[in-house]
Amino acid sequence: MAADLAGTYALRGIVTSMTAFHPGTPPENATISTEAFRATLTLAADGTGSGTAFSCEGSKLTQGSWTVTGLECGGGEPVGVTWVYENGVITITFLDDGDEIPFTVALGGRFLIMNFAPFHPGDPSSEQFLFIATRLK
Numbered sequence: 001m002a003a004d005l006a007g008t009y010a011l012r013g014i015v016t017s018m019t020a021f022h023p024g025t026p027p028e029n030a031t032i033s034t035e036a037f038r039a040t041l042t043l044a045a046d047g048t049g050s051g052t053a054f055s056c057e058g059s060k061l062t063q064g065s066w067t068v069t070g071l072e073c074g075g076g077e078p079v080g081v082t083w084v085y086e087n088g089v090i091t092i093t094f095l096d097d098g099d100e101i102p103f104t105v106a107l108g109g110r111f112l113i114m115n116f117a118p119f120h121p122g123d124p125s126s127e128q129f130l131f132i133a134t135r136l137k
Contacts, residue, residue, distance in 0.1 A: 030063035
């Protein structure tokens, strides 16, 4: 099955982030950010690959001033990845930052999906992630 996962995927994602008010000098207002991103993910049969053509846009609401500002990100160089498949899950590791993202494999490797919503009590902050990859070739 692992060799069947080699190919090129359209990767799409939605991220929502919230941070609490942080008192201090200077104080940091609470924020809510939303982002949507696009990228291409290419996986080789040998467990390597790359992510390219990253772009995203979104917005941030800041408490206090209650302003909404636009967010844009993307570009940059291709990012190397490694990947392993086990028990219906492909775990993709991004070599630039070490992030490991476990995707559930569906439809014979043509559809990969992942979601999670970690809370960070020490910050306090939280995020919600939804990533979907569809096989292009």
